[in-house]
Amino acid sequence: MKPAIDKLFILEKVRDSALTAKVRAALKGVPAREISSPEAAYQEVLTKPDPVAAGKKVLLITENQGRFIKPCPGTKHYTCCGYHILHVGSYCPMDCTYCVLQTYFHPPLLQLFANQDALFTELEGLSTAWPRVRRLGTGEFTDSLVWEPLWDLTPRLVEWFGNQDRAVLELKTKTVNISGLKGLAHGGKTILSWSVNTPRIIREHEKGAAPLAARLSAAAACAEAGYALAFHFDPLVPYEAAEQEYRKVVRQIFAAVDPDRVAWISLGTLRYPPSLGEVMERRRPGLTLGEMIPGLDNKMRAFKPIRMALSRAVAQEIRTLAPGVCAYFCMEDRQVWEKCMGFWPGEEGLSRLLDKSAARVCGIRIS
Amino acid sequence: MDLADGAFRLSETPPAEALVSSVRLLGLLSPPLLREREDSRFQILDGFKRVEACRLADMESIPALILDKDASPDFCAMAAVAANASSRPLTLLETSRAIRLLAPDKPWEERREVIRRVLGLEGGEGYVQDIESLSRLPETVQKAVEADAVALPVALRLRDMEDKDAEAVARLFLRLPQSLSRQRQVVDLVAQIGQREGLSPAQVLEDPDIRRAMEEEGDRNAAGAKVRSILYRRRYPVMAEETEKRKQTLSELCLPPRITWHPPPHFEGLTHSLRMDFDSADELSNHLDRLRRLLDHPALKKLLP
Numbered sequence: 001m002k003p004a005i006d007k008l009f010i011l012e013k014v015r016d017s018a019l020t021a022k023v024r025a026a027l028k029g030v031p032a033r034e035i036s037s038p039e040a041a042y043q044e045v046l047t048k049p050d051p052v053a054a055g056k057k058v059l060l061i062t063e064n065q066g067r068f069i070k071p072c073p074g075t076k077h078y079t080c081c082g083y084h085i086l087h088v089g090s091y092c093p094m095d096c097t098y099c100v101l102q103t104y105f106h107p108p109l110l111q112l113f114a115n116q117d118a119l120f121t122e123l124e125g126l127s128t129a130w131p132r133v134r135r136l137g138t139g140e141f142t143d144s145l146v147w148e149p150l151w152d153l154t155p156r157l158v159e160w161f162g163n164q165d166r167a168v169l170e171l172k173t174k175t176v177n178i179s180g181l182k183g184l185a186h187g188g189k190t191i192l193s194w195s196v197n198t199p200r201i202i203r204e205h206e207k208g209a210a211p212l213a214a215r216l217s218a219a220a221a222c223a224e225a226g227y228a229l230a231f232h233f234d235p236l237v238p239y240e241a242a243e244q245e246y247r248k249v250v251r252q253i254f255a256a257v258d259p260d261r262v263a264w265i266s267l268g269t270l271r272y273p274p275s276l277g278e279v280m281e282r283r284r285p286g287l288t289l290g291e292m293i294p295g296l297d298n299k300m301r302a303f304k305p306i307r308m309a310l311s312r313a314v315a316q317e318i319r320t321l322a323p324g325v326c327a328y329f330c331m332e333d334r335q336v337w338e339k340c341m342g343f344w345p346g347e348e349g350l351s352r353l354l355d356k357s358a359a360r361v362c363g364i365r366i367s
Numbered sequence: 368m369d370l371a372d373g374a375f376r377l378s379e380t381p382p383a384e385a386l387v388s389s390v391r392l393l394g395l396l397s398p399p400l401l402r403e404r405e406d407s408r409f410q411i412l413d414g415f416k417r418v419e420a421c422r423l424a425d426m427e428s429i430p431a432l433i434l435d436k437d438a439s440p441d442f443c444a445m446a447a448v449a450a451n452a453s454s455r456p457l458t459l460l461e462t463s464r465a466i467r468l469l470a471p472d473k474p475w476e477e478r479r480e481v482i483r484r485v486l487g488l489e490g491g492e493g494y495v496q497d498i499e500s501l502s503r504l505p506e507t508v509q510k511a512v513e514a515d516a517v518a519l520p521v522a523l524r525l526r527d528m529e530d531k532d533a534e535a536v537a538r539l540f541l542r543l544p545q546s547l548s549r550q551r552q553v554v555d556l557v558a559q560i561g562q563r564e565g566l567s568p569a570q571v572l573e574d575p576d577i578r579r580a581m582e583e584e585g586d587r588n589a590a591g592a593k594v595r596s597i598l599y600r601r602r603y604p605v606m607a608e609e610t611e612k613r614k615q616t617l618s619e620l621c622l623p624p625r626i627t628w629h630p631p632p633h634f635e636g637l638t639h640s641l642r643m644d645f646d647s648a649d650e651l652s653n654h655l656d657r658l659r660r661l662l663d664h665p666a667l668k669k670l671l672p
């Protein structure tokens with residue numbers, strides 16, 4: 001499905017880029033304006049009563065002035081997975097209540113970067129500039145596949161990664177925009193990953209995202225096409241029937257796909273900075289009403305015994321159905337690891353664990 | 368004189384007994400400010416309490432200052448407010464009523480100037496509107512504000528509630544006065560419980576345990592703490608239970624005085640800390656012995672799994 005864009009801004013500098021031409025063609029009929037500085041686009045969003053919602057309909061084609069490859073911003077108090085972000089665009093036209101991007105970007109505004117050649121130049125230097133980076137993904141600052149109707153960056157990335165064997169590309173999405181992935185020379189080095197949740201959370205808190213069944217059918221189709229898969233239970237939201245409902249999601253996953261195709265499954269309970277909590281309460285109240293406490297990283301998190309009980313249930317279900325799949329926690333401490341997974345990989349260990357899994361499922365060299 | 372005409376009334380409190388007896392003894396020393404209405408009856412602009420005191424003292428006629436019949440309503444309002452504000456500091460609610468009287472139909476810039484000059488109140492439009500809104504709150508809430516049982520920031524939160532909900536909260540604070548931070552805590556808890564359980568704040572406060580705590584005679588602070596604890600346990604049931612269990616475990620350790628155990632706040636993180644206070648080497652040595660013996664205590668395993 002095409003993102004519902006109301007207004008298109010194009011930075012003059014990138015007016016003649018290939019991306020601009022593609023987006024213009026795809027968004028025929030959407031009012032477009034060329035601007036010399038991004039300020040006009042920012043004002044378009046900031047002057048609206050709800051900039052977070054307004055920003056989901058305003059797209060700016062611009063340049064990435066910084067680096068395309070960035071380490072994922074983990075914190076020292078919880079075990080981080082050592083992931084690296086490919087910053088290809090910002091913000092997201094879908095609307096998840098808990099989305100951290102709502103307060104991460106100032107202003108919240110859809111942006112796609114036209115200087116994609118610079119991205120590939122950075123990737124060419126991966127082995128020298130980032131010798132230990134094995135896992136990269138486009139799905140942290142936007143949804144990896146939501147832009148498929150507007151651009152062709154994903155196939156280029158998939159084929160670039162297919163041509164090397166030292167790192168994997170993870171495309172993380174809540175869409176089912178997979179038609180452009182068929183027939184690509186992916187070499188097994190791309191992992192298609194879906195954020196999953198219970199139908200209730202999807203219905204109430206993931207506006208514009210595909211239903212669970214559609215995500216799982218898309219995953220099965222990608223596995224069929226030889227892609228590796230991953231799933232992210234993020235956020236796990238504690239509520240009364242949560243344990244049974246999340247267990248059911250695990251069962252649905254493994255009814256749809258072969259565990260051998262799954263590189264990893266992450267578990268992360270609901271967490272948010274207090275400023276995001278205010279936005280969540282204002283825009284779609286409900287999620288902040290659990291038993292939340294301030295964590296060591298100052299983010300609000302579910303009270304530890306509650307999140308351990310839910311995480312343990314989901315981890316157990318995964319271990320029962322797919323004992324060989326690498327399940328891990330996103331930003332949790334040793335106690336939660338030990339109580340729920342039965343082990344703690346150590347500060348550096350999680351990164352190695354995931355690299356090994358990528359080597360096993362995708363065939364990258366990690367020596 | 369139309370005693371029922373309260374159009375310019377700022378204060379609802381009746382005259383003090385002392386004022387009545389002073390009027391009885393000395394007569395009225397400071398005449399009220401009146402205006403003659405179209406129907407030729409007099410309307411009080413300032414001096415409601417004094418007029419009432421004279422009535423209670425059975426005076427049949429009193430001296431008064433009377434404004435010109437064709438004084439505009441805006442001028443009368445300014446005169447009424449200025450007369451009150453120059454004789455005593457106005458309470459929050461009186462200020463609110465005064466603002467409502469001052470140039471209500473004028474554009475903000477003009478109005479701000481009138482409010483500044485007559486009332487001496489400076490502030491942005493939002494602030495002035497906030498204060499002004501207090502006198503539109505339900506009566507019980509106004510009473511609680513007047514009695515200092517509801518602080519301004521909390522009154523503004525009650526403004527966003529349905530009248531019956533705001534009144535239920537105000538009744539709680541009138542009965543069990545609390546500090547501002549505790550008022551805030553209670554309002555948050557009540558609102559969140561309501562959202563979680565699909566109840567209105569008034570329905571949340573109908574909890575029989577809360578009602579009992581409100582009706583109890585005796586220590587109001589303790590009753591206030593009890594209400595907060597009831598609300599907290601209802602809002603955070605698992606946290607309350609786990610905290611209670613941890614307290615119990617800590618008490619099983621039977622730590623001697625001057626050694627205190629601090630578990631990780633909110634159960635987050637793994638680091639516990641101990642604090643030892645001592646005045647002598649002997650005391651330190653005793654503490655260390657005691658701590659060494661703790662290592663085998665079964666409660667320690669529960670605390671440091």
Ligand code: SF4
Nearest residue numbers: 092094095096099143
């Ligand atoms: S799909 Fe992802 S990026 Fe998009 S709104 Fe939801 S959480 Fe945010």
